[in-house]
Amino acid sequence: MSIQFLGMIGHRLSSEILPPSGPIFDKAYITRFAQAHEQAGFDRVLVGYWSDQPDGFLVAATAGLATDRLTFLLAHRPGFVAPTVAARKLATLEHLLDGRLAVHIISGGNDADQRKDGDTLGHDERYARTDEFIDLLKLSWAAEAPFDYHGKHYQVEQGFSSIKPLQRPHLPIYFGGASDAALSVAGKQADVFMLWGEPLAQAAQALEAVRAQARRHQREVEFSVSFRPIIAATEAQAWAKAEAILAKASDRQGQAAYPKAKPQSVGAQRLLHAVAQGDRLDSCLWTGIARLVGGGHNSTALVGTPEQVSDALLAYYDLGVRNILIRGFDPLNDAIEYGRELIPLTRAKVAAREQARTAVAV
Secondary structure: OOOEEEEEEOOOEOOOOOOOEOOOOOHHHHHHHHHHHHHHOOOEEEEOOOOOOOOHHHHHHHHHHOOOOOEEEEEEOOOOOOHHHHHHHHHHHHHHOOOOEEEEEOOOOOHHHHHOOOOOOOHHHHHHHHHHHHHHHHHHHHOOOOEEEEOOOOEEEEEOOOOOOOOOOOOOEEEEOOOHHHHHHHHHHOOEEEEEOOOHHHHHHHHHHHHHHHHOOOOOOEEEEEEOOEEOOOHHHHHHHHHHHHHHHHHHHHOOOOOOOOOOOHHHHHHHHHHHHOOEEOOOEEOHHHHHOOOOOOOOEEEEOHHHHHHHHHHHHHHOOOEEEEOOOOHHHHHHHHHHHHHHHHHHHHHHHHHHHHHHHO
């Protein structure tokens, strides 16, 4: 399998360095943002989930109807929509998008954020519920006759969905979470395990932990790693750009537009462990924004020329990562720049690598 590039689209212009602008559900921006990713050569875009923001199903539908080839990864938190209902909603959206849909299951890493929507389960119980939730998604998508399900968190009698996904046996399941409870579910259920951009040695440990869990179920799991590339014509210009981004983000945080996160998740703690190792790690991994936001979200960057950043991505490819999520601090313009400078270069390097491996094997 060749490398796959994922982006991320939002419902309006906003980032750590850009205050929100336009209507909160900006249809024109969603359309333009999705089309920019398609034209830039991205394979898929993530539509995120927040406890106080517009519905991702409708963001994905808006973007999907404005594109032809781009595929979508819809983030969804179990616990707020019954799994049988979610299965029908997802299958219906997948039909609307002609099969261009996957789902990213996120169980929630922050108790306070979960309670905003009325969820009071503790961390490990949320992952136990997620395991049952995915069971029911897959069962709803596959069952040819009414079924019963009796779990701790969900009980279904004579459940059935007439609408089945175009992708069989089910939509691709992406999954996130770094705790032991999360890894256990990932090994059983995930098609693609997603992690934030960690140093190479730390990422290798995470991949092996998931592989070990997957082996318990005689399964294999693919991987995705997320970065915020900062590229420029020279290395010095790229680092100057990074420092300018940090200054702007610090200013925004100082104005309380981006309050500093107080993360609970193990993933955030892993980012903070990377932060403790220094601002610049491996060849060009930068933790400046991760330090600023307390490890609260996908915030590590790869900084350098397109050649340097593509080489850094290849190091993760060599670990077995075949999906790379990249998004910028100037989201729309950066997506366009990645399509011009970074994506085709990295694809060419991967193709050359695979051709060399095939020649050696022969």
